[in-house]
Amino acid sequence: MAHKVFIDGAAGTTGLEIAERLSGRSEFSLITLDDAQRKDAGARRDALNEADVAILCLPDEAAIEAVSLIDPTAGTRMIDASSAHRTASGWCYGFPELVGRERVANALRVSNPGCYPTGFLALVAPLVRAGLLPADWPYTVHAVSGYSGGGKALIERFEAAGAPAFRAYGLQMGHKHVPEMQAHAGLVHEPVFSPSVIDTFRGMVVEIPLPLAAMPGVATPDAMRDALAAFYAGSPIVRVHQGAAPAELLLPHDAVPHDDLELWVFGNAQGTQARLLARLDNLGKGASGAAVQSLNLLCGLPETAGLRLTSA
Numbered sequence: 056m057a058h059k060v061f062i063d064g065a066a067g068t069t070g071l072e073i074a075e076r077l078s079g080r081s082e083f084s085l086i087t088l089d090d091a092q093r094k095d096a097g098a099r100r101d102a103l104n105e106a107d108v109a110i111l112c113l114p115d116e117a118a119i120e121a122v123s124l125i126d127p128t129a130g131t132r133m134i135d136a137s138s139a140h141r142t143a144s145g146w147c148y149g150f151p152e153l154v155g156r157e158r159v160a161n162a163l164r165v166s167n168p169g170c171y172p173t174g175f176l177a178l179v180a181p182l183v184r185a186g187l188l189p190a191d192w193p194y195t196v197h198a199v200s201g202y203s204g205g206g207k208a209l210i211e212r213f214e215a216a217g218a219p220a221f222r223a224y225g226l227q228m229g230h231k232h233v234p235e236m237q238a239h240a241g242l243v244h245e246p247v248f249s250p251s252v253i254d255t256f257r258g259m260v261v262e263i264p265l266p267l268a269a270m271p272g273v274a275t276p277d278a279m280r281d282a283l284a285a286f287y288a289g290s291p292i293v294r295v296h297q298g299a300a301p302a303e304l305l306l307p308h309d310a311v312p313h314d315d316l317e318l319w320v321f322g323n324a325q326g327t328q329a330r331l332l333a334r335l336d337n338l339g340k341g342a343s344g345a346a347v348q349s350l351n352l353l354c355g356l357p358e359t360a361g362l363r364l365t366s367a
């Protein structure tokens with residue numbers, strides 16, 4: 056029998072992309088609310104409790120409200136795309152490559168990773184775990200995102216006349232992704248996070264510069280690249296690039312949706328500096344693709360079913 060899935064926030068950017076990935080899949084039957092009902096607490100309560108899996112694609116406060124609407128005896132399992140529960144106890148962090156596929160598959164409540172933390176953690180967490188990077192280094196994270204990363208409000212702003220070409224933000228510090236990056240990489244210090252938005256719809260690059268010469272006992276760039284390649288060996292989603300550094304890494308204006316996550320480790324010839332880079336679709340492995348990956352695991356289905364992978 057088909058798994059009943061309710062996407063709360065189905066009219067939003069992330070919700071729409073999840074629905075696209077699920078369309079035509081007979082393993083699921085979608086519970087839908089029309090426009091008049093989609094924000095009605097009673098209608099949402101009924102849909103949330105009828106679902107086998109509820110996927111929350113809502114602002115944080117609405118996601119917290121949605122959880123409160125679910126009767127704990129109804130058995131509804133949840134995937135929350137918001138940042139409300141990413142370090143909360145009782146929630147599994149939905150990054151199967153890092154936490155283990157079994158844990159996600161058996162979870163009642165899954166918190167989908169944030170888009171920027173996906174790039175950061177994919178690079179740093181396995182290296183810290185392996186002792187190749189120190190847990191007590193004050194890391195810096197530079198990142199650019201397509202404007203769909205800010206949902207409908209930022210899409211409207213960037214598609215209006217007079218939209219900026221570039222936007223640095225998070226300047227008051229304390230971005231909501233910082234606790235998630237620190238917790239799931241097992242870091243002593245909060246990373247310094249400098250996010251920005253560029254004038255393209257989707258795509259993201261996350262970079263961690265490493266002044267290796269100042270980092271005692273740190274591994275070489277080659278050792279880090281090899282360790283990441285071994286960690287993600289066989290992953291159909293995460294690809295660690297080997298070989299000579301390309302001249303440049305680009306984000307196209309007309310990127311097609313995809314669920315891949317690409318990683319690079321660059322180092323200078325002296326071995327005194329390195330740059331760790333991740334490139335992903337903020338709406339793919341950064342949001343909707345990750346939610347569908349976790350949904351597949353919760354339902355005992357092949358992990359990559361319905362995903363948009365370049366290797367497929």
Ligand SMILES: NC(=O)C1=CN([C@@H]2O[C@H](COP(=O)(O)OP(=O)(O)OC[C@H]3O[C@@H](n4cnc5c(N)ncnc54)[C@H](OP(=O)(O)O)[C@@H]3O)[C@@H](O)[C@H]2O)C=CC1
Pocket residue numbers: 063064065066067068069070093094095111112113114115117136137138168169170203204205206207208337338341342
């Ligand atoms: N965009 C991205 O790249 C990523 C987003 N996320 C997270 O996913 C979540 C959704 O983000 P995103 O899709 O971008 O945001 P959007 O603003 O595009 O969509 C949010 C949707 O939620 C609806 N909504 C708001 N309040 C309620 C409510 N009380 N009841 C029912 N529906 C409600 C909105 O309604 P209306 O249409 O009327 O405004 C909208 O359709 C957020 O928590 C975001 O942080 C996570 C990773 C990446």
Ligand SMILES: CC(=O)N[C@@H](CCC(=O)OP(=O)(O)O)C(=O)O
Pocket residue numbers: 136137138168169170171200201202203204205206209231232250251252
């Ligand atoms: C460009 C942009 O505004 N991006 C969002 C993050 C998008 C995302 O990852 O959503 P979560 O916050 O739910 O993780 C921001 O910085 O708040």
